[in-house]
Amino acid sequence: MREMLDAQLPNPAYLSDVAWNIVAHNKPQIDWFPWIPYEANLMRWAFLYPEAREQLVNWETDWARPFLAQIRVSLAKHPDSEGLLSLRDDILNGNEDAARLWADHEALEHPDGHVRRLRLPYHEGAEVPVRIMAMAPLRAQDMRFITLVPTTQP
Structure with missing residues (x-):
């Protein structure tokens, strides 16, 4: 998986487990997302750290709703996962907007092919679509292999 991550250069790429803990990443991933050393869980960062609302453009509609919908699907597949249950509870207890959105009962298996925008310090605050x-390794199908590819397409 390390070779696959590095093969994605210059694009950021990471591998996460079933509860969105980032277990491996390439150098551009850490350049783009310097929060990884202090919060290695993508979902916790997106919902519990204020800078996420600035860096994830259209936070509620483009990021929060789909993220919560993915958590819902993952919980349906892994209802006894302590990591997922803890993640859901931390997010819903720590973010009023997330608790409100969770009540909509949306479901989404994966974001593969979605175009979303970021506003990152790495890009000096410019919006980058x-x-x-997204893919899953056959030998570890509960893992997520994600590459972010800059695009000009909406």
């Missing part, structure tokens, strides 16, 4: 390329 990226296409999310």
